[in-house]
Amino acid sequence: MKKLINAVDAVLAESLDGFAAAHADILTMGEERKFVRRRTLKPGKVGLISGGGSGHEPLHAGFVGLGMLDAACPGQVFTSPTPDQMLAAAEAVDTGAGVLFIVKNYEGDVMNFAMAAEMAGREVATVITDDDVAVENSTYTTGRRGVAGTLIVERIVGAAAEQGRDLAALQALGEAVNGRTRSMGVALSSCTVPAAGTPTFTLGEDEMEMGVGIHGEPGRRRVRLASADAIAEEMLGSVLKDLAPRRGAEALLLVNGFGGTPLMELYLMVDSARRVLEGAGVKAVRFLTGSYVTSLEMAGCSLTLSLLDAETTALWDAPLHTPALRWGA
Amino acid sequence: MKKLINAVDAVLAESLDGFAAAHADILTMGEERKFVRRRTLKPGKVGLISGGGSGHEPLHAGFVGLGMLDAACPGQVFTSPTPDQMLAAAEAVDTGAGVLFIVKNYEGDVMNFAMAAEMAGREVATVITDDDVAVENSTYTTGRRGVAGTLIVERIVGAAAEQGRDLAALQALGEAVNGRTRSMGVALSSCTVPAAGTPTFTLGEDEMEMGVGIHGEPGRRRVRLASADAIAEEMLGSVLKDLAPRRGAEALLLVNGFGGTPLMELYLMVDSARRVLEGAGVKAVRFLTGSYVTSLEMAGCSLTLSLLDAETTALWDAPLHTPALRWGA
Numbered sequence: 001m002k003k004l005i006n007a008v009d010a011v012l013a014e015s016l017d018g019f020a021a022a023h024a025d026i027l028t029m030g031e032e033r034k035f036v037r038r039r040t041l042k043p044g045k046v047g048l049i050s051g052g053g054s055g056h057e058p059l060h061a062g063f064v065g066l067g068m069l070d071a072a073c074p075g076q077v078f079t080s081p082t083p084d085q086m087l088a089a090a091e092a093v094d095t096g097a098g099v100l101f102i103v104k105n106y107e108g109d110v111m112n113f114a115m116a117a118e119m120a121g122r123e124v125a126t127v128i129t130d131d132d133v134a135v136e137n138s139t140y141t142t143g144r145r146g147v148a149g150t151l152i153v154e155r156i157v158g159a160a161a162e163q164g165r166d167l168a169a170l171q172a173l174g175e176a177v178n179g180r181t182r183s184m185g186v187a188l189s190s191c192t193v194p195a196a197g198t199p200t201f202t203l204g205e206d207e208m209e210m211g212v213g214i215h216g217e218p219g220r221r222r223v224r225l226a227s228a229d230a231i232a233e234e235m236l237g238s239v240l241k242d243l244a245p246r247r248g249a250e251a252l253l254l255v256n257g258f259g260g261t262p263l264m265e266l267y268l269m270v271d272s273a274r275r276v277l278e279g280a281g282v283k284a285v286r287f288l289t290g291s292y293v294t295s296l297e298m299a300g301c302s303l304t305l306s307l308l309d310a311e312t313t314a315l316w317d318a319p320l321h322t323p324a325l326r327w328g329a
Numbered sequence: 330m331k332k333l334i335n336a337v338d339a340v341l342a343e344s345l346d347g348f349a350a351a352h353a354d355i356l357t358m359g360e361e362r363k364f365v366r367r368r369t370l371k372p373g374k375v376g377l378i379s380g381g382g383s384g385h386e387p388l389h390a391g392f393v394g395l396g397m398l399d400a401a402c403p404g405q406v407f408t409s410p411t412p413d414q415m416l417a418a419a420e421a422v423d424t425g426a427g428v429l430f431i432v433k434n435y436e437g438d439v440m441n442f443a444m445a446a447e448m449a450g451r452e453v454a455t456v457i458t459d460d461d462v463a464v465e466n467s468t469y470t471t472g473r474r475g476v477a478g479t480l481i482v483e484r485i486v487g488a489a490a491e492q493g494r495d496l497a498a499l500q501a502l503g504e505a506v507n508g509r510t511r512s513m514g515v516a517l518s519s520c521t522v523p524a525a526g527t528p529t530f531t532l533g534e535d536e537m538e539m540g541v542g543i544h545g546e547p548g549r550r551r552v553r554l555a556s557a558d559a560i561a562e563e564m565l566g567s568v569l570k571d572l573a574p575r576r577g578a579e580a581l582l583l584v585n586g587f588g589g590t591p592l593m594e595l596y597l598m599v600d601s602a603r604r605v606l607e608g609a610g611v612k613a614v615r616f617l618t619g620s621y622v623t624s625l626e627m628a629g630c631s632l633t634l635s636l637l638d639a640e641t642t643a644l645w646d647a648p649l650h651t652p653a654l655r656w657g658a
Binding site: 002003004005006007011014015016017018019021022023054055057058062077188189205206208225227228229231259260261262263264265266267268269270271272273274284287289291294296297299300301326327 | 331332333334335336340343344345346347348350351352383384386387391406517518534535537554556557558560588589590591592593594595596597598599600601602603613616618620623625626628629630655656
C-alpha cells in the first residue's frame with residue numbers, strides 16, 4: 001500500500017487537522033473531532049448536517065460553509081459516523097429553527113442518523129439521497145445508493161436554507177431535487193482502504209466495473225474497457241431512461257472523478273456526455289467537473305444529471321463559500 | 330493503458346472541447362484550438378499569457394479568467410506549444426498595453442516563447458519560473474524546473490495586471506514572486522502518456538521518487554517509501570534551506586497533488602507540513618490544497634512555499650474567477 005500517511009490509525013485525525021487548519025477562515029472542528037462546523041452560524045436558519053464515511057473527500061466536510069452545510073460528521077474510511085457525532089453536531093448548529101440531516105442511502109448511515117434524530121430532543125427532519133441508477137440493492141444498501149448527486153442536494157437545499165426557508169420546506173425541496181437527480185459510475189481501478197492495506201477489488205488489465213459504487217462495491221457487470229463515448233452513452237443512457245426528461249429540458253451535468261482520474265480525462269468525458277445529451281434533447285446549462293465525491297484513489301468517474309428549473313438554477317447560482325466549492329462570495 | 334478516452338490522437342482536442350463548453354461563461358477557444366482566452370478583455374490591461382504541454386491540468390487553461398491569465402496555449406501532452414500558438418494568443422489578447430509571457434523553465438517552452446516574443450511585433454516581456462529546488466539541471470531543463478509555484482506567479486501577477494500595472498512592473502513583480510517561491514515533489518507512482526501507452530518510469534512496491542519532476546522525470550534519488558512527516562521534512566527542509574526565511578515570516582503553503590493522490594492524503598500532508606513550518610518559525614497565513622499542477626494520474630504531491638508580504642497577500646486575496654480557482658468574484 002503506497003500512501004502519504006504516517007500511521008494507519010492516524011489517517012483520519014491528521015487529515016482532519018490539516019483540513020481544519022487550511023480552512024480556519026470558514027470552519028472549526030468540534031470536540032474529539034466529532035464534526036466540522038461553520039465558524040459563523042446564522043441565527044434562525046435551519047442547520048444542515050451531513051456526514052458519512054471518510055475517503056470521499058471533499059464530500060462532506062469540504063462542503064461546509066455559506067450556502068451549503070452547517071456541519072459534517074466524518075466516520076472512519078468507508079464507515080458510518082456514530083449517532084453521538086450527529087447529536088453533538090446538531091447541538092452545535094441548531095440556532096432554534098431545527099436541523100435537517102442529509103444522508104446518503106447506506107444502511108449504517110441511515111440507521112445512525114435515524115437514531116440521532118430520535119435522541120436529539122429537537123426538531124429534526126431527514127432527506128435520504130439515492131441517486132445511483134446502477135443497481136437497486138447493493139452491498140451496504142437496501143434500495144439505490146446515494147452518490148455524487150448528494151452534493152447537488154446539499155448545495156441547492158443549502159442555498160434555500162440561507163434564504164430562511166423552514167425545515168419542512170427544505171425537506172420537501174431536498175426530496176424534490178433528489179428525485180430529479182440521477183447518477184451512474186464506472187471504475188477503471190480499485191482503491192485501497194488504509195486499514196485493509198490491500199485493494200478492495202481487482203480488475204484485469206483491460207476491464208472496467210460498470211455501475212461501480214463509491215466504496216468500490218460491485219456495479220452491474222464487469223466488461224472490457226470501452227471508449228469514453230461508449231461509457232457516456234451507457235451511463236447517461238441509464239440516467240436518461242430513469243429521469244425521462246422532456247425534450248428541451250435544462251440540466252446540470254456533474255462529471256465527477258473518483259480520485260485517481262486526471263482532470264484531462266474528466267473534461268474529455270464532458271465532451272462525450274454533451275454529445276449524448278444533445279442527442280436526447282437535454283440542454284446542459286450548468287457544469288461541474290472535478291473530483292468531488294471520491295473513493296480514495298480509485299480511477300474512474302460518475303456522470304450525474306440533475307434537472308433544473310428557474311428556482312433550482314437560481315439556488316445553484318446563489319453565493320457559496322466552502323473549502324471545495326466557491327462562487328459569488 | 331486504462332484511460333477514459335476515445336482515440337489517442339483525439340485526447341487533447343476532445344478534452345479542450347469539453348473544457349471550453351463547461352466554462353463558456355469565462356472563456357472561449359481560439360481558432361484551431363491554438364489557445365483558450367478570456368471571453369471579456371479589459372482594454373488597456375497588460376495581456377497575461379502562459380502555456381505548456383498538456384497533462385498538467387488545470388494548469389494553465391484552468392487559470393484563464395479574471396485576476397489571472399488572459400490566455401493559455403496548450404501543447405500536446407508533455408510537449409511544448411508552438412510559437413504560432415503564442416503569436417495567435419498575443420494577437421487575441423493584446424489590447425494595447427503589451428503582453429507578458431509566463432513560462433515554466435523547460436527548454437522547449439522557453440525557446441518557443443522566445444521565438445514568439447521576437448516575431449510578435451508588439452511589446453512583449455517574459456517571466457521564467459524555476460521554483461523546483463530538487464535538481465539543478467534535468468531531462469528537459471537547463472537550470473531549475475518550473476513547477477507548481479508557477480500558479481502563484483500567475484495569480485499574483487494576474488491580480489496586479491487587473492489593477493492596471495504596466496508591463497515592466499508586472500515583469501518585475503513576477504520575477505520577485507518567483508524568487509520567493511520554492512517547491513519540491515515526490516512520486517509514489519508513474520503516469521502514462523497516452524501516445525506512449527506505457528508508464529514513463531517504474532517504481533518498486535515500496536519505492537518513491539524523491540524530487541520528481543512534473544513529467545515524471547527523475548528527481549534526486551529513489552528511496553524507500555517514507556512517512557508523510559519524513560517526506561514533508563525532507564521536501565520543506567530543502568525549500569526552507571533555499572529560501573532562508575526569517576523567523577516569523579509569513580507564507581502561502583501550496584500542497585499540490587499530482588493527479589492520482591486523494592484529497593484525504595493531501596490534507597494529511599498539510600498537517601505534516603505545518604509541523605515543519607512551525608519548527609522553522611514560518612507562519613502559513615494562506616493555504617491552497619488540491620491537484621492544481623498535475624502529471625496526468627501520477628500519485629504523489631509537491632509542497633510549495635511562497636513568502637508573502639502585505640502587498641502580495643492582498644494580491645493573492647483579490648477577486649479571482651477562473652475555472653479552477655475562484656474567490657471574491
